[in-house]
Amino acid sequence: MERIWWKEAVVYQIYPRSFMDNNGDGIGDLRGIIARLDYLKELGIDVIWLSPIYESPNDDNGYDISNYRDIMKEFGTMEDFDELLQEVHNRKMKLVMDLVANHTSDEHPWFIESRSSKENPYRDYYIWRPGKDGREPNNWLSFFSGSAWQYDEHTGEYYLHLFSRKQPDLNWENPRVRDEIYEMMTFWLEKGIDGFRMDVINAISKVEGFPDAPNPENQRYAWGGQYFLNGPKVHDYLREMNDRVLSKYDIMTVGETGGVTTKDALLYVGEDRRELSMVFQFEHVEMAGPAGKWSLDAWKLADLKRIMSRWQNDLYGKGWNSLYLNNHDQPRAVSRFGNDSTYRVQSAKMLATFLHMQQGTPYIYQGEEIGMTNVKFDRIEDYRDVEIHNLWEDRVVQGGADPDLMLQIIQAKGRDNARTPMQWDASPHAGFTTGTPWIKVNPNYVEINVEKARRDPNSVFHYYQKLIQLRKQHLIVVYGKYELILEDHPQIYAFTRTLDREVWLVVNNFYDGSPVFELPQEISYSAYDLMIANYDVDPLEQPRHFSLRPYETRVYRLH
Numbered sequence: 362m363e364r365i366w367w368k369e370a371v372v373y374q375i376y377p378r379s380f381m382d383n384n385g386d387g388i389g390d391l392r393g394i395i396a397r398l399d400y401l402k403e404l405g406i407d408v409i410w411l412s413p414i415y416e417s418p419n420d421d422n423g424y425d426i427s428n429y430r431d432i433m434k435e436f437g438t439m440e441d442f443d444e445l446l447q448e449v450h451n452r453k454m455k456l457v458m459d460l461v462a463n464h465t466s467d468e469h470p471w472f473i474e475s476r477s478s479k480e481n482p483y484r485d486y487y488i489w490r491p492g493k494d495g496r497e498p499n500n501w502l503s504f505f506s507g508s509a510w511q512y513d514e515h516t517g518e519y520y521l522h523l524f525s526r527k528q529p530d531l532n533w534e535n536p537r538v539r540d541e542i543y544e545m546m547t548f549w550l551e552k553g554i555d556g557f558r559m560d561v562i563n564a565i566s567k568v569e570g571f572p573d574a575p576n577p578e579n580q581r582y583a584w585g586g587q588y589f590l591n592g593p594k595v596h597d598y599l600r601e602m603n604d605r606v607l608s609k610y611d612i613m614t615v616g617e618t619g620g621v622t623t624k625d626a627l628l629y630v631g632e633d634r635r636e637l638s639m640v641f642q643f644e645h646v647e648m649a650g651p652a653g654k655w656s657l658d659a660w661k662l663a664d665l666k667r668i669m670s671r672w673q674n675d676l677y678g679k680g681w682n683s684l685y686l687n688n689h690d691q692p693r694a695v696s697r698f699g700n701d702s703t704y705r706v707q708s709a710k711m712l713a714t715f716l717h718m719q720q721g722t723p724y725i726y727q728g729e730e731i732g733m734t735n736v737k738f739d740r741i742e743d744y745r746d747v748e749i750h751n752l753w754e755d756r757v758v759q760g761g762a763d764p765d766l767m768l769q770i771i772q773a774k775g776r777d778n779a780r781t782p783m784q785w786d787a788s789p790h791a792g793f794t795t796g797t798p799w800i801k802v803n804p805n806y807v808e809i810n811v812e813k814a815r816r817d818p819n820s821v822f823h824y825y826q827k828l829i830q831l832r833k834q835h836l837i838v839v840y841g842k843y844e845l846i847l848e849d850h851p852q853i854y855a856f857t858r859t860l861d862r863e864v865w866l867v868v869n870n871f872y873d874g875s876p877v878f879e880l881p882q883e884i885s886y887s888a889y890d891l892m893i894a895n896y897d898v899d900p901l902e903q904p905r906h907f908s909l910r911p912y913e914t915r916v917y918r919l920h
């Protein structure tokens with residue numbers, strides 16, 4: 362067993378716009394992050410992943426970059442960044458940056474050149490095609506509703522944008538584009554950053570010819586993922602990137618790869634592949650029913666078990682996994698998978714245990730460590746996300762969908778659930794800003810905030826601290842083999858981890874009932890220790906057989 366630092370690390374994701382505002386303009390910034398580094402150190406995390414902080418017109422909050430080598434004015438300056446990096450390193454933590462290289466902003470100088478004429482040397486930096494029969498070059502649906510193509514009057518052609526109209530896709534077929542990206546990555550790595558989280562990296566290679574997507578329901582636009590996810594040259598590009606850039610540094614890389622199976626994933630992270638350290642897979646956050654993301658269909662525990670276990674088993678010993686239940690694109694974990702009313706604290710701790718006790722590198726999204734919840738804005742105007750507004754325009758304004766139902770779905774699934782300001786204390790605007798926040802604060806900040814959590818020894822915060830310490834003290838948490846038990850139990854998700862002769866038992870009740878846990882006969886032990894739990898447990902109670910309380914979690918060491 363080779364020990365590798367990024368396998369043993371816990372990552373904390375910061376969405377800078379919503380983390381901490383230091384100058385009262387209502388927008389989080391780099392100096393705000395610096396001011397809170399001691400808090401992150403106290404939590405015990407090892408690595409900070411910063412969502413994009415580069416210059417950007419903010420159509421998609423920094424995921425639309427207009428200058429890769431400078432800092433967004435609202436967030437600060439390059440001096441602030443250098444200081445942040447230094448301060449992170451001074452505290453023996455690491456800093457990972459977001460790399461958004463599938464697309465740029467339409468305000469990036471490359472795109473401004475590109476759209477200026479067909480002969481411009483930058484034309485081929487992006488993907489331009491003539492229309493077909495007076496329509497778009499193909500029927501692909503954008504991630505953010507509508508066509509993935511935008512007509513540009515000036516040269517009479519369309520450009521591809523898998524995301525918003527202001528996020529034109531770069532043409533990775535062009536070696537000059539790849540050179541530019543590699544040089545830019547080197548620029549940041551030379552500053553001493555510790556890795557990259559690569560935005561939609563499995564979308565950089567598109568199938569030649571841009572065929573229409575199958576469209577059985579005859580929609581205006583159809584999902585064409587099969588033609589741009591895990592495309593024909595993606596591994597050539599990543600291998601080249603690894604040879605020319607990544608392999609020269611001791612860094613971690615995590616590829617955001619929606620739509621990958623475990624088999625696909627091993628091509629990105631297989632230990633012999635020389636590509637990435639780990640991927641973010643999406644199966645467990647996309648397990649809503651056939652209606653997909655924008656529906657209120659409930660997820661099922663049986664699906665969660667099947668999906669998580671498949672990832673645990675298929676990658677074991679071959680490639681590394683990431684573990685997350687939420688991020689800046691997902692609803693809050695406690696609202697989605699737990700119970701954010703009566704059992705908020707218990708279920709937040711249970712979910713954390715369930716996740717951190719699996720094999721992989723855990724990611725904590727800001728606020729998760731205090732059990733922050735979804736928000737319910739009752740007016741569409743209070744939402745800020747481009748995805749939500751495009752959806753509203755498409756489904757309600759154009760499509761005539763029921764606005765009340767749509768609002769309810771947005772309240773459950775919309776990305777702004779994760780983007781309300783970090784709740785620091787009970788003062789106005791949750792201590793996030795002295796000004797007016799760019800997006801409203803969740804009104805529950807009076808109850809749920811960092812200051813309160815730090816004072817309460819039974820808080821979600823202190824539980825996360827303890828979980829993180831367990832990982833540091835016991836290699837089995839990182840390297841142990843996972844095995845699902847009680848596969849068909851309708852309420853309990855239980856598994857073991859095994860390393861050499863040590864066995865840990867992890868038992869999670871995912872509901873508010875009181876099911877009875879029975880350890881399978883084939884697992885024997887003569888002694889046991891309770892490693893962590895979210896309720897008081899009678900030390901004499903045997904792990905062989907016990908009844909669980911609502912959302913109860915227990916981890917035992919058996920020997």
Ligand code: ISL
Pocket residue numbers: 421424425461504524560561617619654689690691748776
């Ligand atoms: O959240 C989603 C839409 O419901 C996802 O499909 C998401 O758009 C996809 O995972 C890609 O996400 C990443 O790239 C986007 C950006 O908006 C997201 O914030 C980012 O995480 C475009 O850069």
Ligand code: CA
Pocket residue numbers: 382383384385386387388389390435
């Ligand atoms: Ca600010």
